Amino acid sequence: MFTATSSPTVALRRLEWDSLHFGVPVAELPVPEMNDEDLWGALTTARAEGLRLVYWATYRERTLPADLLAEFHGLAVNHRVKFVASLNDLRQSQTLTPPRSPGRCVDYRVGELPRGPASRELLQLSIVAGGHSRFHVDPRIPAGQFRELYEVWMNRSTLGELADVVLVATPSNAPDDFAGVITLSETAGAGQIGLLAVREDRRGQGVATLLMTAAHDWLRQRSATEVSVVTQLENRAACGLYSRWNCEAVEVRQWFHFWPQAADEGR
Ligand SMILES: CC(C)(COP(=O)(O)OP(=O)(O)OC[C@H]1O[C@@H](n2cnc3c(N)ncnc32)[C@H](O)[C@@H]1OP(=O)(O)O)[C@@H](O)C(=O)NCCC(=O)NCCS
Known part of the structure; x- marks a missing residue:
């Protein structure tokens, strides 16, 4: 166990939006590299x-001593990964192999979704995303x-x-039945995928593949040259999906x- 340093070298950065949303004071440690002693301080x-x-x-492989985790009720929540893919390779969409999934029974x-408040179905898909x-993995954050974070x-x-833009996938014979959604933005040639989700009962049918293809087409029409997306290494389905688009983990x-504070925080 380390003793607390009176003047730790690393300043905490208070996060206004998070504090407001969670109703408690929230901060981040803004540097990725800290030794155990400085972290304790x-x-x-x-x-x-x-x-x-x-x-x-x-860093990806960082481990923390059990006494530090116990003292500050620490939890390794996940590994955030940022993928980037170039949109310049015109052959890319042609080289993309269709998913192996057998259940392609519905077209x-x-x-594009017209602008306006999100429907109940889309709010449900945001939670899936x-x-x-x-914020879902940490059991101390109220469900x-x-x-609410994802609905907002x-x-x-x-x-x-x-x-x-928000793109939605619907069965051809049921245009109000949202099977999946992807949200996109573009700034100065750089596209960004925000939310992506496919309803559980529609997975494995190539719906995300269709959404990704449409997203790439939309970005190319805007002359974007790259697209990025953030997910978690623990999300094997998403990582598998993005790797099919030659996404590189940057x-x-x-x-x-x-x-x-104390052990009495929780859901
Ligand atoms: C990730 C997700 C969008 C995939 O949707 P989907 O419509 O089932 O995907 P597709 O059928 O188009 O599959 C395309 C490829 O994705 C990958 N993939 C999809 N599901 C997978 C799984 N369970 N495990 C591993 N890879 C998977 C595969 O590479 C697949 O190609 P393949 O069938 O040739 O192996 C869906 O699982 C989902 O909504 N998950 C929950 C929300 C989420 O994680 N969103 C991403 C947040 S960043």
């Missing part, structure tokens, strides 16, 4: 300052607050605030959550 300071939740994004169409998110994200996307960070 920073978390002691966080405790003294009344912070309830502290995020830390560090799907992909179309966040299934591997650290309702996790859901979806609603602000369909309103055009957090996305430039950054992997392991995320920890610490609850420095």
Whole structure:
């Protein structure tokens, strides 16, 4: 066990939006590399300052001593991975092999959703999209607050605030029956995928493949040259999907959550 340093070298950065959303003071440790002693000192300071939740994004293989995790109620929540793919290779869509999935019994169409508040179906899909998110994985975060986070994200996307376009996949014979959704934005030639989800009972039928193809087409029409997406290494389906588009993992960070106050936090 380390003793607390009186003046830790790493400053905590308070997060206003997160504090407001979760209703408790939240901060992050903004540097990925810290030794155990500095980390212990920073978390002691966080405790003294009344912070309830502290995020830390560090290197992929970082391990922490059990006594530190126990003292600050720390949890390794997941590994965030950022994928980037070039859109310049015109042959890419031709070389893409169709999914092996056998259940392609229904024809799907992909179309742009008109702007407006998100429907109940889309809000449900937003929660599906966040299934591997650290806010879902951490059992100390109330389930309702996790859901609200993703619902706000979806609603602000369909309103055009957090996305430039929302594409939905529907069976050709049931245009109001949303099987899957992808949200996209584009800035200065760089495309970004926000939310992606396929309804559980529609998976393995190539719906995400159709959505990704339509997303790439939309971005190419806007002359975008690359697309990026963030997911978790633990999300094997998403990683498998993105690797089919020659996505390259450009950054992997392991995320920890610490609850420095007491053991009585929780759902
Ligand atoms: C990831 C997800 C969108 C895939 O949707 P889908 O419509 O079932 O995917 P497709 O049928 O188009 O499959 C395309 C490829 O994705 C990969 N894939 C899909 N499901 C997979 C699984 N369970 N395990 C591993 N790879 C998988 C495969 O590479 C597959 O190609 P293959 O069939 O040739 O192996 C879906 O599982 C989902 O909604 N998951 C929950 C939400 C989520 O994780 N969203 C991404 C957040 S970043």
